[in-house]
Structure formats: structure tokens, C-alpha cells
Amino acid sequence: MKSIKVLGTGCAKCHATIALVEAVAREKGVTITLETVDSLPDIISYGVLSTPGVVIDGVVVHAGGVPTRSKVEGWL
Numbered sequence: 578m579k580s581i582k583v584l585g586t587g588c589a590k591c592h593a594t595i596a597l598v599e600a601v602a603r604e605k606g607v608t609i610t611l612e613t614v615d616s617l618p619d620i621i622s623y624g625v626l627s628t629p630g631v632v633i634d635g636v637v638v639h640a641g642g643v644p645t646r647s648k649v650e651g652w653l
Contacts, residue, residue, distance in 0.1 A: 578608045579653065584620045584630035584640075585613070591629040593643045598631070601649045609653070 581598055585591030595613065602609045614620055614632075623632060627641035633652055 578610060580610050580612075580634055582612045582614050582632040584623060584625050584632065585628035586615050586617070586620075588628065590643050594629040594631065597643065597646065597649055601646065602653055605650070605653050607653045 583591060583595050583598065585594070591613070595611065598609070598611060601607075602611075614623075620628065620630065623630060623637050625637060625640045629643065630640040631638050631644060631652075638652055639648065
């Protein structure tokens with residue numbers, strides 16, 4: 578199981594990132610725990626200054642825009 582956090586303040590791109598991660602995980606049959614982090618101090622603590630950001634198992638793998646489907650597939 579992968580622990581995934583989407584960092585963002587609730588913008589449309591953040592919601593699109595959440596939906597994309599959920600869809601790809603479902604399609605691939607990968608079990609994930611998905612959490613949203615919307616507190617600016619918490620987001621900045623990851624070193625992310627441009628949202629949305631994606632953290633997998635404690636490692637920042639993406640920041641600044643909606644990731645591509647192929648990128649998400651590679652993470653999962």
C-alpha cells in the first residue's frame with residue numbers, strides 16, 4: 578500500500594490531481610491511502626512552493642501543476 582498526499586489549498590488543479598491519482602490507482606488495482614494537505618505551513622514544510630504537490634511514502638515526487646497520467650502510472 579502506498580501512502581499518497583496531495584499538497585494544495587483546494588484549487589481546481591489540486592482537485593484534478595486527486596481525481597487522477599484515485600482513478601489511476603483504481604485502474605491499476607493499487608491500494609493507496611490518499612490524504613490532502615491544505616495548510617500552507619504544512620505544504621511549505623515539504624519544500625513545495627508551487628501546488629499541487631504530490632508526496633509518496635514521505636518523498637516529494639511532483640510539484641507545480643497537474644501531473645501527467647503516465648507520471649502517475651509510473652509512481653504506482
